[in-house]
């Protein structure tokens with residue numbers, strides 16, 4: 001772009017947008033909710049605002065996905081295949097091994113819009129809230145916190161212990177948005193609809209458009 005270096009850095013420092021970043025991170029941890037993660041994969045990769053979706057699936061998430069789906073999922077590539085993406089959208093997914101702490105998203109200098117962890121286990125919440133950065137999913141989340149980028153944690157656990165509540169507080173104070181996977185009981189009739197309505201709220205938090213606009217509340221009829 002015809003901008004000299006110092007002006008470029010000035011614009012970044014003053015928060016003016018040079019060009020919109022079109023990359024997002026999806027972390028999938030080992031809480032119940034493989035269907036939620038698979039649907040998020042579809043909706044985020046088909047978003048007109050996303051060119052690259054960085055995907056990190058924890059080892060335990062693969063085990064849960066094997067239990068919760070009948071797709072014989074063993075690897076993150078199997079996980080993406082199970083989402084059934086059209087080739088033009090599948091090519092937007094960049095799979096990172098969960099131990100690859102040298103991946104680009106492990107560095108704050110690599111710019112992304114932010115990250116969603118869907119579903120987020122209580123264990124992953126605890127690790128993120130306490131900055132453990134064990135493995136790429138947790139490190140990428142830690143990077144989002146330190147760079148003040150949006151981090152949405154779709155916590156899936158019930159009931160909550162005091163430990164969970166304290167970790168929610170800690171993560172929230174550090175800048176994350178904890179968005180528990182809790183369905184809206186209005187305007188949805190099925191689990192698939194509840195998932196789409198929930199993902200619309202997550203997409204709003206990430207300032208990304210997805211195709212589930214119809215679930216937006218427009219006032220009582």
Ligand SMILES: Cc1cc2nc3c(=O)[nH]c(=O)nc-3n(C[C@H](O)[C@H](O)[C@H](O)COP(=O)(O)O)c2cc1C
Nearest residue numbers: 029030031032058060061067121122123124156157
């Ligand atoms: C079928 C299954 C469902 C699970 N559901 C949840 C859950 O909803 N929430 C949760 O916090 N942990 C759940 N767990 C436990 C996590 O998988 C476990 O704590 C794991 O260590 C999380 O690892 P990760 O956060 O690194 O992916 C579940 C485990 C299994 C096998």
